[in-house]
Amino acid sequence: MARNHITTTINGDEYEFLCDTEQTLLDCLRDELFLTGTKEGCASGDCGACNVMLDGQLVCSCLVLGVEADGKSMETIEGMAHGEELHPLQQKFLELNGLQCGICTPGILIAAKALLERDPDPTETEIRYWLAGNLCRCTGYDKVVRSVQAAAEEMRKG
Amino acid sequence: MSRAVFGESVKRIEDPELLRGEARFIDDISIPSMLEAALVRSPHAHAEIRGIDAAAALELPGVHAVLTLDDLRPYLLTEFLVVGLPSPSYKQERNRPVLAGDEVVYVGEPIAMVIAEDRYIAEDAAQLVEVDYDLLPAAADCRDALADGAPTVHKDAKDNLLAEFSMGYGDIDAAFGKAAHIYSEHITQHRGGSHSIECRGAVAVHDPGTDQLTLWVSSQMPHSTLRVLVDMLGRDENQMRVVTPDIGGGFGPKLVVYQEDVAVSVAAIKLGRPVKWIEDRREHFIATTQERDQYWEVEVAVDEDARILGLRGSIVHDHGAYTARGINLPQNSAESLPGPYEVPAFRMNTKLALTNKVPVTPVRGAGHPQAAFTIERLMDRIARELGLDRTEVRRRNLIQAQDMPYTRPLKTRGGVAVVLDSGDYPRSQKDTLERAGWDQFPARQLAAREEGRYIGIGLANFVKGTGRGPFEQVTVRIGTSGRVHVYTGGTAIGQGTKTMLAQIVAEQLGGDMGNVTVTTGDTAATALGIGTSNSRLAVTAGTSAHVAAGKVREKALKIAAHVLDSPVEDLEFDGAEIHVKDRPGRIANVGVKLGELAHAMAGTPGYSLPGGMGPGLEATEHVILDSKAFASGTAVAEVEVDIETGGVVILNYVLAHDCGRIINPMLVDGQAIGGTAHGIGNALYEWMGYDENGQPLTTNLADYLLVTATEMPRIDLLHHCSPSPLNPLGVKGVGECGVVPAPGAIISAVEDALTPFGVHIDRAPISPPEIVALIEQGRERS
Numbered sequence: 001m002a003r004n005h006i007t008t009t010i011n012g013d014e015y016e017f018l019c020d021t022e023q024t025l026l027d028c029l030r031d032e033l034f035l036t037g038t039k040e041g042c043a044s045g046d047c048g049a050c051n052v053m054l055d056g057q058l059v060c061s062c063l064v065l066g067v068e069a070d071g072k073s074m075e076t077i078e079g080m081a082h083g084e085e086l087h088p089l090q091q092k093f094l095e096l097n098g099l100q101c102g103i104c105t106p107g108i109l110i111a112a113k114a115l116l117e118r119d120p121d122p123t124e125t126e127i128r129y130w131l132a133g134n135l136c137r138c139t140g141y142d143k144v145v146r147s148v149q150a151a152a153e154e155m156r157k158g
Numbered sequence: 159m160s161r162a163v164f165g166e167s168v169k170r171i172e173d174p175e176l177l178r179g180e181a182r183f184i185d186d187i188s189i190p191s192m193l194e195a196a197l198v199r200s201p202h203a204h205a206e207i208r209g210i211d212a213a214a215a216l217e218l219p220g221v222h223a224v225l226t227l228d229d230l231r232p233y234l235l236t237e238f239l240v241v242g243l244p245s246p247s248y249k250q251e252r253n254r255p256v257l258a259g260d261e262v263v264y265v266g267e268p269i270a271m272v273i274a275e276d277r278y279i280a281e282d283a284a285q286l287v288e289v290d291y292d293l294l295p296a297a298a299d300c301r302d303a304l305a306d307g308a309p310t311v312h313k314d315a316k317d318n319l320l321a322e323f324s325m326g327y328g329d330i331d332a333a334f335g336k337a338a339h340i341y342s343e344h345i346t347q348h349r350g351g352s353h354s355i356e357c358r359g360a361v362a363v364h365d366p367g368t369d370q371l372t373l374w375v376s377s378q379m380p381h382s383t384l385r386v387l388v389d390m391l392g393r394d395e396n397q398m399r400v401v402t403p404d405i406g407g408g409f410g411p412k413l414v415v416y417q418e419d420v421a422v423s424v425a426a427i428k429l430g431r432p433v434k435w436i437e438d439r440r441e442h443f444i445a446t447t448q449e450r451d452q453y454w455e456v457e458v459a460v461d462e463d464a465r466i467l468g469l470r471g472s473i474v475h476d477h478g479a480y481t482a483r484g485i486n487l488p489q490n491s492a493e494s495l496p497g498p499y500e501v502p503a504f505r506m507n508t509k510l511a512l513t514n515k516v517p518v519t520p521v522r523g524a525g526h527p528q529a530a531f532t533i534e535r536l537m538d539r540i541a542r543e544l545g546l547d548r549t550e551v552r553r554r555n556l557i558q559a560q561d562m563p564y565t566r567p568l569k570t571r572g573g574v575a576v577v578l579d580s581g582d583y584p585r586s587q588k589d590t591l592e593r594a595g596w597d598q599f600p601a602r603q604l605a606a607r608e609e610g611r612y613i614g615i616g617l618a619n620f621v622k623g624t625g626r627g628p629f630e631q632v633t634v635r636i637g638t639s640g641r642v643h644v645y646t647g648g649t650a651i652g653q654g655t656k657t658m659l660a661q662i663v664a665e666q667l668g669g670d671m672g673n674v675t676v677t678t679g680d681t682a683a684t685a686l687g688i689g690t691s692n693s694r695l696a697v698t699a700g701t702s703a704h705v706a707a708g709k710v711r712e713k714a715l716k717i718a719a720h721v722l723d724s725p726v727e728d729l730e731f732d733g734a735e736i737h738v739k740d741r742p743g744r745i746a747n748v749g750v751k752l753g754e755l756a757h758a759m760a761g762t763p764g765y766s767l768p769g770g771m772g773p774g775l776e777a778t779e780h781v782i783l784d785s786k787a788f789a790s791g792t793a794v795a796e797v798e799v800d801i802e803t804g805g806v807v808i809l810n811y812v813l814a815h816d817c818g819r820i821i822n823p824m825l826v827d828g829q830a831i832g833g834t835a836h837g838i839g840n841a842l843y844e845w846m847g848y849d850e851n852g853q854p855l856t857t858n859l860a861d862y863l864l865v866t867a868t869e870m871p872r873i874d875l876l877h878h879c880s881p882s883p884l885n886p887l888g889v890k891g892v893g894e895c896g897v898v899p900a901p902g903a904i905i906s907a908v909e910d911a912l913t914p915f916g917v918h919i920d921r922a923p924i925s926p927p928e929i930v931a932l933i934e935q936g937r938e939r940s
Contacts, residue, residue, distance in 0.1 A: 031276070039183070046858060097825065100652040102652065106179045127867070129867075141835070
């Protein structure tokens, strides 16, 4: 069976890859492009560990097929920092211990970034509801939420 | 000057890679020519296997092998994983076969391993493997399993009693004989799965040239995995290495050595190709160990003043189909039932029932939350019966600070005396009540009721034995690069182990954590290792690291004194060098780099070592710590119950905890809050359901509810510090502490909110429909 030829933009760079029709976007990122920062937690859209941005929309990449990414633009965790400089969200997660084992963290960071791009000044309740699709077993979310709040404040200052 | 880092909220050294998506978890390991595996698992709770037909699967392009037990046997000395902790109480030995032979005893039991070019093909092929089953009756409920005539979990067994033991002390009959009041409770408890967001996984590589097998595995105990592989594969330690990559959460079940770990290893040897197996979430629900049901029958005897005279009862514990760990879990439950209270006489009988379900082993808390829930339910019962405030009953029964250390005439599973080493339990309760506004709560409750809202408050005290021994190995070495390397048999599963050890070591070796590298969970790095469980590493590995770093410090100073021709007392560490202190008459800041010292001690052919000292600049320690360090604390929960839907919202939650001296307050807060989230799940949400045939009912994260950010309240933390006298750092563990009191405090609060309906809650977790039913029953009674 012929594989599909996909052209996408990921974190600003153009990528081409071949994938099987049934291959998920998550597996394409990880296995075809070796962008392993995006994680599988459930493969059923319940945990958010595989969150990426697809044409500006927050998606679970385990529920998207690789072929659906053709011609589209993506953002993944690998594109979040600019070289040595961490994104303010990453910096605040580092300073405020917004992570423990870190397996859910890429998905949470992508989801939180999507929130702050829509709403630079969300309330704590809004942050909690926005992140309700991201399961974390370690932190109890407290420092996650505080980190997002602190990053939002930092980013508002510019 | 050397900077102090012990006790500071320093940033974690683990985090930069994790935040950039550059960390390497098990599924991120990819090796050229690697194949991927999927398992054929039993869809039945109990069946005989009459045959396995893999022909169709093998015809699928890309499939390399379908391995059954028969295929693995030539590579194995034994087909069983013999891992049970020692105990005289076993009635049956039930070890897991690496793959099922002629019988399957739980849904999810592995039968065959399919190995293919990738996971997609392997999973498709697994569907094509035809297994001919002859169904057998299953034992699903652990109480029913112990009844006469119950179907047996294993066809060759006469019954389902896996083990039975009693423990106790004091004259229990006399205590009940003289009691003013006796109250009994029947309590049902269930805890569910671990659900680390990373499931299990393993990657095995065999180099036929060197006959070297390397197994990367997401495990809390790689050294015990190695020992099982030695036993089963008949290969010696030098031919195998077990390594843990970054681990995406453990929470207990990853301390178990699993069938897949062994099967993947054999597959890599047999096929001559690297083999990867990554568990998916559904498999995690059916094939990774869990904590499930305990049924408690307990009686408490009290005097006229509500002081406990005696406590007795029994536990029936769901063990699952095999022994994947031991009797430890219900042993913890029974042993820790008295908790922080004075209990003059005590007797518990515990039965472990085999069931046709995936084996049960510890999940964060390991039997302690169930004990805490039970004793706290009894405290509430005594208060209600005697018309006392719930806090007063507890206050009268708490062990007093001046009685520390407090010896309880019980022994742990390893025969070590149970000694509560330090703590001020009454103060913990008092401070927590004040912070939570307990005394002002009746006014809040009244105001709420006038608005038609049902709010309640509840509390629970706890103790949690941490730092289970006997040791954890740590090597501290200064390399010729000047870098400080720390190696431990403990594993890092997200709790900040690397940072914790780097702090302890840096404290003595210059204060520069950036100059410390920590290697965890690698059998090539430390000869011995126990691993991560029981909130043990800060105590065990922390102590070994502290002592080892102290020895390296002492030696480094002596060598520096020789090199700099200056007395040791004139020298000080500063980052990666040792220099002469700034004092009159000395030339300040003349120093020597740690790397130069390591070079000197690495030896030069034909030259004596400086100062006549032994070679190298390193120390290995495994400080023996047999006794557990008991952390303690109090939780108060304030909740609102929607009496129409049964929904519970936590309005306020205060947790006081005492884990001795704190190494990193920020990390301790994270552990306490994370543990509390797990405990909230155990109180209100988490339920691993099975039907009467042993079929799992909750096999995805939509049906099985983990707490999300929206259910979690802000946790108000209070820190107390009663240093443990058992170790030189004065530390205790914290990882499990948040879990332990949560169900007791929350259920107490829910019951309090529903006082107008006379609701009595005898179980955890409790779901909204159950709450509504209890309210209905209460209404009918009145």
